[in-house]
Structure formats: C-alpha cells, structure tokens
Amino acid sequence: MVDKVKKIWMDGGLVEWDEARVHILTHSLHYGVAAFEGVRAYKRADGGTYIFRLREHIDRLFDTCKMALLEPKFTRDEVMVACAELLRVNGMEDGYLRPMVYVGDGAMGIYAPQNESRTSVIAWKWGAYLGEEALKSGIRTKISSFARHHVNISLAKAKMSGQYTNSVLAKREAKFGGYDEAIMLDASGFVSEGTGENLFMVKKGKLLTPDLASSILEGITRDTVMTIAREFGYVVEECRITRDMLWTADEIFLTGTAAEITPVREVDNRTVGAGHRGPITERIQSRFFDIVRGSDEGHPEWLYKV
Ligand SMILES: Cc1ncc(COP(=O)(O)O)c(C=O)c1O
CATH class of the missing domain: 3.20.10.10 (D-amino Acid Aminotransferase, subunit A, domain 2)
Structure with a gap:
C-alpha cells in the first residue's frame, strides 16, 4: 500500500490526497494513452534533498507526449517546479515522483481529439523496489x-x-x-x-x-x-x-x-x-x-x- 501524503499536484494546483480524483470516463483509463515518468529524490549527505536527473526525466516525458501526440498544457520547467514544490509541501526529504500527462474525459471512442490534456504529479515514499x-x-x-x-x-x-x-x-x-x-x-x-x-x-x-x-x-x-x-x-x-x-x-x-x-x-x-x-x-x-x-x-x- 502506498502511504498517503498530504497533497497531489493536479493541473497547476495542489489538491488533498483524498480529493485527487478523475472521472470514470477519463479517456486514458479506457485506452491507455498516458505519458508518465518515475523519478527519485534522495536526501544526500549534506542534508539537502535532490531530485536525480529530473531534467532528463521530464525531457523523456515530453518525448513520450510527442510520440503519442499528447499535448501537455504545462511547460517542462513548470512540471519540474511542480515536482520540487510537491516534495516541499509534503515535507518529504526523499521519495518517488510520478509525473503524468493523460487524456481527460469528454468524448468516448478511440479518436477523441477534443478531450482535455491533463497533467499531474504524485509523490510517495518508496523503498527498494525489489527489496x-x-x-x-x-x-x-x-x-x-x-x-x-x-x-x-x-x-x-x-x-x-x-x-x-x-x-x-x-x-x-x-x-x-x-x-x-x-x-x-x-x-x-x-x-x-x-x-x-x-x-x-x-x-x-x-x-x-x-x-x-x-x-x-x-x-x-x-x-x-x-x-x-x-x-x-x-x-x-x-x-x-x-x-x-x-x-x-x-x-x-x-x-x-x-x-x-x-x-x-x-x-x-x-x-x-x-x-x-x-x-x-x-x-x-x-x-x-x-x-x-x-x-x-x-x-x-x-x-x-x-
Ligand atoms: C520498461 C522499463 N524499462 C526500463 C526502465 C528504466 O528506466 P529508468 O532508468 O529511466 O528509470 C523503466 C523504468 O522507467 C521501465 O519501465
């Protein structure tokens, strides 16, 4: 089970963990076109928290969007700032970040070009993945x-x-x-x-x-x-x-x-x-x-x- 933290970043704002909901008609849930990343932040020996290779992860997120014809509403820099902000507001010294760009609800069917593109970032504590x-x-x-x-x-x-x-x-x-x-x-x-x-x-x-x-x-x-x-x-x-x-x-x-x-x-x-x-x-x-x-x-x- 993922341990709850306080906030999740959704489309430019911070929402309470339990309020971070999407509609059941969310297009990506049905058809799987969502770009995502997994990024780690570590507390280093100097006491500071650093996100490892964040720029490269966000560049890959945007490359995935390009390949999948998804258009993020936020810039790379805005998503990077959101990642750091999320760790700060949740008081996390280390953790895992999951930025995601996905297709929202509206029309159904494979081709739904009018559906809004949505962006979120989730942070949680994650130890060694394979133990x-x-x-x-x-x-x-x-x-x-x-x-x-x-x-x-x-x-x-x-x-x-x-x-x-x-x-x-x-x-x-x-x-x-x-x-x-x-x-x-x-x-x-x-x-x-x-x-x-x-x-x-x-x-x-x-x-x-x-x-x-x-x-x-x-x-x-x-x-x-x-x-x-x-x-x-x-x-x-x-x-x-x-x-x-x-x-x-x-x-x-x-x-x-x-x-x-x-x-x-x-x-x-x-x-x-x-x-x-x-x-x-x-x-x-x-x-x-x-x-x-x-x-x-x-x-x-x-x-x-x-
Ligand atoms: C299928 C797959 N291969 C490789 C990797 C390793 O990539 P990275 O080192 O960028 O996390 C991941 C993780 O993102 C993955 O999901």
Missing part, C-alpha cells in the same frame, strides 16, 4: 514467455501507460513461477529488458547492454551506469544479446529508477557467476549510491536541488 536484500544478494529471474513490444506494434521508446500491460503480464508470470523478475526478449528473440528495468551483463571485464533497437526503454539509470562504468575505465558495448549469453555471464544486473541497481543471481535456474553480487556490479552500485545519496560530487549536473 533491500535484493540490492545486496541479487534476484532470481526467468526469461518471460511474453516478448517486448515489436517496434512497429507499439512505441518501445515511450513510457506510455497502456504498454505496461505487457510488463504486468510478464511480472505476474515470473512471480507466480516463484521468481523475482522477468527478463523479456524482443520480437526477434534477443534480450531486451526487465518489466521495469534495463539489463547489463558483464563478460570478461566488459559490460554489455541491449542496444536501442532491442525494443528497450532508453533508461536514464542505464545512461548513468554507462557513464559511471566508462569513468572507471570499463568498456561498455550496446549490442544484441542472446539468452545463452546471459546463462554464461560473469555478472548481470538490472537498472531503473525504481530498481536502482539490482544484481541478478540467477537466470532460468542457472546461477550467474558466483551466485551473488559480482565485484563490478558492486563497484558501480556503490558509486551510484554515493552520487545519489552520499557525498560524491562527481556529477552535480544530475542533481536538482529541492
């Missing part, structure tokens, strides 16, 4: 029977709500099978990503991650990890990955705003590496947490002060 223990010990995964969307069937680069039925089905299948997370292949059978995370594998000291044409969401944590890894001197390659490459990988980890950097200790009942968080995963994870909530000043451009 605190998972960050240390890693998770058990299974290749899903559900493939990621083919690029001509949906918009792999958009973070659009209706597409997440694919993730929900894959996640449920994995959980019902006793696993923690699903890994999805693309429609050609190459490794794509998790249900809400990008994937990295390590082989002989080199990092590999599915390329942008592998039906992945272009993750902001993925970009963060590629930057950190290259700063450490590792070679990072964006390429096609097959499932048997995963089975013989030295290390695997998933990245995402919610999942942060979560090691994978098993794929399809095959142990990954030594069966626990590998040394390269740990090194990158540790730098990541130092940047987001420690005192590492390496990337001030990634931090938006609340």
Whole structure:
C-alpha cells in the first residue's frame, strides 16, 4: 500500500490526497494513452534533498507526449517546479515522483481529439523496489514467455501507460513461477529488458547492454551506469544479446529508477557467476549510491536541488 501524503499536484494546483480524483470516463483509463515518468529524490549527505536527473526525466516525458501526440498544457520547467514544490509541501526529504500527462474525459471512442490534456504529479515514499536484500544478494529471474513490444506494434521508446500491460503480464508470470523478475526478449528473440528495468551483463571485464533497437526503454539509470562504468575505465558495448549469453555471464544486473541497481543471481535456474553480487556490479552500485545519496560530487549536473 502506498502511504498517503498530504497533497497531489493536479493541473497547476495542489489538491488533498483524498480529493485527487478523475472521472470514470477519463479517456486514458479506457485506452491507455498516458505519458508518465518515475523519478527519485534522495536526501544526500549534506542534508539537502535532490531530485536525480529530473531534467532528463521530464525531457523523456515530453518525448513520450510527442510520440503519442499528447499535448501537455504545462511547460517542462513548470512540471519540474511542480515536482520540487510537491516534495516541499509534503515535507518529504526523499521519495518517488510520478509525473503524468493523460487524456481527460469528454468524448468516448478511440479518436477523441477534443478531450482535455491533463497533467499531474504524485509523490510517495518508496523503498527498494525489489527489496533491500535484493540490492545486496541479487534476484532470481526467468526469461518471460511474453516478448517486448515489436517496434512497429507499439512505441518501445515511450513510457506510455497502456504498454505496461505487457510488463504486468510478464511480472505476474515470473512471480507466480516463484521468481523475482522477468527478463523479456524482443520480437526477434534477443534480450531486451526487465518489466521495469534495463539489463547489463558483464563478460570478461566488459559490460554489455541491449542496444536501442532491442525494443528497450532508453533508461536514464542505464545512461548513468554507462557513464559511471566508462569513468572507471570499463568498456561498455550496446549490442544484441542472446539468452545463452546471459546463462554464461560473469555478472548481470538490472537498472531503473525504481530498481536502482539490482544484481541478478540467477537466470532460468542457472546461477550467474558466483551466485551473488559480482565485484563490478558492486563497484558501480556503490558509486551510484554515493552520487545519489552520499557525498560524491562527481556529477552535480544530475542533481536538482529541492
Ligand atoms: C520498461 C522499463 N524499462 C526500463 C526502465 C528504466 O528506466 P529508468 O532508468 O529511466 O528509470 C523503466 C523504468 O522507467 C521501465 O519501465
């Protein structure tokens, strides 16, 4: 259960948590065209609260709107200011932010161009997405029977709500099978990503991650990890990955705003590496947490002060 906070930002104003309602005819609820983001804010060692890579998240929100032909009524800067304001009014030193642009009620039917575009931001407290223990010990995964969307069937680069039925089905299948997370292949059978995370594998000291044409969401944590890894001197390659490459990988980890950097200790009942968080995963994870909530000043451009 999400713990209530005081306010939610809706269409330019702050409303009480319990009053943040939409009509049942809300178009996006029926047809799934809504752009959204997941963003984290962290309390850092200096005592301040910083939203991690807010600009990039809001840029992706607006890119999703563009791809889905949604027209936000607010500017990027206004949505960014709303995110910070929401954390302040709710007295939150850290938390998760969910900006969303969606189609309101009015006409029904697939084509309803007159329906108003609406924008909201929700904030809530969210701990480790796959559990605190998972960050240390890693998770058990299974290749899903559900493939990621083919690029001509949906918009792999958009973070659009209706597409997440694919993730929900894959996640449920994995959980019902006793696993923690699903890994999805693309429609050609190459490794794509998790249900809400990008994937990295390590082989002989080199990092590999599915390329942008592998039906992945272009993750902001993925970009963060590629930057950190290259700063450490590792070679990072964006390429096609097959499932048997995963089975013989030295290390695997998933990245995402919610999942942060979560090691994978098993794929399809095959142990990954030594069966626990590998040394390269740990090194990158540790730098990541130092940047987001420690005192590492390496990337001030990634931090938006609340
Ligand atoms: C399907 C999917 N892939 C990857 C990611 C990771 O993206 P990011 O690191 O920008 O949160 C997410 C989370 O937004 C996601 O939903």
